[in-house]
Amino acid sequence: MYIVNGIAHADGGAESIEVSAIKPLEDMMMLITFTSGEKRLFDGTKLLKYPAFKPLADENIFMAAKVEDGVITWCNGDIDVAPEAMYRDSYAY
Numbered sequence: 427m428y429i430v431n432g433i434a435h436a437d438g439g440a441e442s443i444e445v446s447a448i449k450p451l452e453d454m455m456m457l458i459t460f461t462s463g464e465k466r467l468f469d470g471t472k473l474l475k476y477p478a479f480k481p482l483a484d485e486n487i488f489m490a491a492k493v494e495d496g497v498i499t500w501c502n503g504d505i506d507v508a509p510e511a512m513y514r515d516s517y518a519y
Contacts, residue, residue, distance in 0.1 A: 444496025
């Protein structure tokens with residue numbers, strides 16, 4: 427289950443969540459705007475426990491994040507995170 431704009435939705439609808447904008451912040455935090463209009467804070471340090479995301483420990487790489495087709499990517503698309511996971515693991519702003 428996930429909540430968008432105060433409305434609870436079943437798991438099946440989460441696939442429609444996409445990222446429309448991002449703002450990388452200090453300390454590996456990120457302000458994410460989803461296509462629903464909702465803004466949420468994401469702590470990128472959570473990603474570092476997975477080997478695929480180790481390059482993000484470099485602040486220059488983390489800060490170079492961009493949105494491609496509704497997904498946050500780094501390193502020319504070699505690293506990405508599903509928007510559903512970013513939503514689930516973020517906090518209301």
